[in-house]
Amino acid sequence: MPDINKIREDFPILKRKVNGYPLIYLDNAATSQTPKQVIDTIVGYYSNYNANIHRGVHTLSQEATEKYEEARIKIQKHFNATKPYEIIFTSGTTHGINLVATGFSDFLKEGDEIIVSALEHHSNIVPWQMLCERTGAVLKVIPMNEDGELIMSEYDKILSPNTKLVFCNHISNALGTINPVQEIIDKAHQFGAAVLIDGAQAAPHLKIDVQALDVDFYVASAHKMCGPTGVGMLYGKEEWLKKLPPYQGGGEMIAEVTFEKTTYADLPHKFEAGTPNICGGIAFGAAIDYLNSIDLDEIKAYEDELLAYATEKLSSILGLKIYGTSENKTSVISFNIEGIHPYDIGSIVDKLGIAVRTGHHCAQPIMDYYKIPGTVRASFAFYNTKEEIDNFVEAVNRAQLMLS
Template identity: 80%
Template sequence: MLNVDKIRGDFPILNRKVNGKPLVYFDNAATSQTPQQVIDAIVDYYSNYNANIHRGVHTLSQEATDLYEQARIKIQKHFNAKYSYEIIMTSGTTHSINLVANGFSSLLKKGDEIIVSALEHHSNIVPWQMLCERTGAILKVIPMNEDGELILSEYETLLSEKTKLVFVNHISNALGTINPIKTIIDKAHQVGAAVLVDGAQACPHLVPDVQALDVDFYVASAHKICGPTGVGMLYGKEEWLNKLPPYQGGGEMIAEVTFEKTTYANLPHKFEAGTPNICGGIAFGTALDYMNAIGFDSIEAYEKELLEYGTQELLKIEGLKIYGTSVQKTSVISFNIEGIHPYDIGTILDKMGIAVRTGHHCAQPIMDFYNIPGTVRASFAFYNTKAEIDALVSGVKKAKMMLA
């Protein structure tokens, strides 16, 4: 069982007051908070190691390089990648997806098909639409049902020998639905298609094993997993990373440069042009250390408890409807109150120190499916409490009374 009081002591921001009230932070699906241990790693880097990596013979450069590459190995082990060079450091999930989409520009031709799901974040829709515009490939969509689940029978009918790539999120940021990605991956592989999984929302709640999943590409952001913003990772199978051309040109990603010809560096450097977010990469590794020390099994069990409690208490409010009712779901509750705009509820909650997200959550097709302008989204993390959920419920009741 988690010692939540002790864990909360690791997060200085949770002592803040907002509008004179104790902060209740329920926007974890957007960005998780950062523990002191990760903050200390950031300060330590800039205080003691600040230098460029992979290039210098001097001590600071070598020490910074060692710390950065140790972080890459931590990420490799966490996700169970076969090789550390299959982990490409990026600025985050969006960068990772665009890197792959750009690479497939040279691998797709007119009439090829790629498949996206109806549950995707815009970051896992727009780059593929742009890819189709460049190549003449055709984008197809796995539909969803009222519970916020993908209709797998429809997915099977979309697959064919023309399918070259399938991309789906592991967990929906808007609804919390946990998708059956192993099934999706296996069926795609039966027709020879590659699969990219957007793991941004999954990684705070569970540990993906990329080898067991047999996924071709898996992407994530550190700032969802108690790490800093501006850093993330792309896992890619070695064979696929070798097929893709570099995404950017510049320093670090080259083996040899003349004015006549350039040859590219080996993995992972082929995809890591320029000076990376060195401090962010190191702190990413520290964040994974922190969460693994707590234990993802304990985190998952506790967050499930919060989800069940929050669902039960919010549904006691008359006129409140929850969107996303899949049995397989993580700690996200998206809801509306009949006749009240979600933005107005979020504004009143903020006055009470309660941080939630309102709007379409960069998943507008989901909102169009339900024919709503957006939702109020409360997303819980392992440092949240039932007492905070009680504050949310009271706040929603007050907002309803003021706005109805």
Template identity: 75%
Template sequence: MLDINKVRADFPILHQKVNGKPLVYFDNAATSQKPQVVIDAIADYYETINANIHRGVHTLSQLATDAYEISRKKIQKHINAKHSHEVLFTTGTTYGINLVASGFSQFVKEGDAVMISAMEHHSNIVPWQMLCERVGAELLVIPMNEKGELIMEEFEKLLSNKVKIIAVNHISNSLGTINPVKHIIDKAHSVGAAVIIDGAQSAPHLHIDMQELDCDFYTFSGHKACGPTGSGILYGKEEWLNKLPPYQGGGEMIKEVTFEKTTYAELPHKFEAGTPNIEGGIVMGTAIDYLNSIGLDNIQAYEQELLEYGTQKLQEIEGLKIFGTAQHKTSVISFNIEGIHPYDIGAIVDKMGIAVRTGHHCTQPVMDFFDVPGTVRASFSFYNTKEEINALVEAVVKAKRMLS
């Protein structure tokens, strides 16, 4: 079982006041807070081994290189990738999606199709629209129902050998829905389509296993999983990464450069041009170690408890509607109160020290589907408590009284 008091002691930011009230941080879907061990690891890197990697023979460079590659191997093991060179360091999920979308301009042509879902983050819509516009391909969208679940019968109707790649999130950032990605991957492969999974919301909450899923690409951000901002991972199957062209040109990604011709480095360096976020890559490994020390099974079980408790308590507020009521979902509750703009609720609860997200959450098509300008989103993490949920409910009730 998870010892919540011990866990909360690991996060220094939680022990402060905002607007004179104890901080209640419910914006975890946007970014997670950082445990002291991660904060210390960032400082330790700059205090002891700060140097550029892969290029120097001096001791600090070798120490930094070793730490960076050890982190890559930790992440390989954590996601059960076959090879460490299938794990690319990126700046985050958005970078990973854009890398793949850019490379697929070689494999998608006029008359082909790219498929996404109706609940994607803008980062998993816009790059594919750009690809389709460049090559003249069609963008297909898997529809969803009123519960915020993908309609799998419609997915299978849309699927054909015209589809070259499917891009879908593992968990919806605005609804909390856990999508049936394994089913999508298996069906996609049956018609020869590749699949990239946006794992930004799943990496902090679920076990993710590349061998079990058998996806072609999987990408996530470090900052949502207790790691530093500007860090992330793109996993790609070796055969796909070898086929894709480099995304950027520069130092490190080359084998040999002449004015006549350049040849590219082997994986993973082919996709890691320039000086990377060395500290971010190293400390992502520290964050993964921390999550594993808590135990992802413990995290998932506790967050499910918070989700059920929060759902029950918020539903007791008259006029409150929850958007995203899928059977399988994670610890995200998006809601509105009839007749009140979500921004106004967010602004008032902030005065009571409670951080929630308001707006469209970079999922405008989802908001259009529900015909709302946005929602209030409370997203829970394993360091949150039921007492904090009670404080949120009390604050929302007060905001409703003030705004009605």
């Protein structure tokens, strides 16, 4: 088990107070906090070698380029991609999904079918709806059950020779459900369909091996992995990345430009137009180093312990209902208390220094399924403690007394 007190020392923000109370940060599914090792990397970049990368002959440019490409290799190894150029730097998960969705406009026709799951974040719904509008393809949905699990027998029914693309999140941001992505990928491939997995919520909790999954595309964001905002990664199998057209035009993504014709650069630069978030990419690499220094298997075991503890404590509150009760889930609890709007609970616990998320969590179809406006979502990370959960449960009890 990791030394939690020692780990907490790495996160400066955990020392601050909110509304006079020590901060209890339980909004990790929205964004994780940043350790000083990553913060120092950001400060070091701007203090010592801030320069544009690639093509520069001067020392600062060469140093920045080397650090940036080293970060790409760290990400490649962490996700076990075959080659560094199968990792495309993006601004985050949403950017990666839109890059693929736009590229597939050239490959789909009317009558082709795309499958998504009922548990998706809006970022893994809207781009595919837009793709269907452009191409005439049809969007189909794997339904969910009351426990917040996908009904896989229905997935079997909607798969067909017309299925060209399947998209699913690895873990539901709203419910914490861990989806059976290996089964989803394997069955899609039997019909020749490509698969993109949204790993935004999984990458902070699980060790991802894209080769073992045999997934065609995998996307993630640094800011949910103790890294900075505004940077993420798209993994794509080399064969697919070579087929897809560039997402944006501009500098860096070209081989040669004339007014008559432009030829495109090789991977990964073909998809990285313009000056990237250089500092963000380097800091993403530092965040990967930090997570691996702790050991993701230990992180998962401890977070599972926090989830079980919080579930038991919250379940003792009269009138509280938890949404998403799959046995296979990660450290997210979404709940409501009968007769009380989730926003009101979130506002009161904030006055006590506790940060949780309220609303539909960019997963409105899930809320529509349960016929609720939203939930209170508490999401735990490896730097949280059982004492913080005790304080949170006490705060929820207090909110219930005030609002009932």
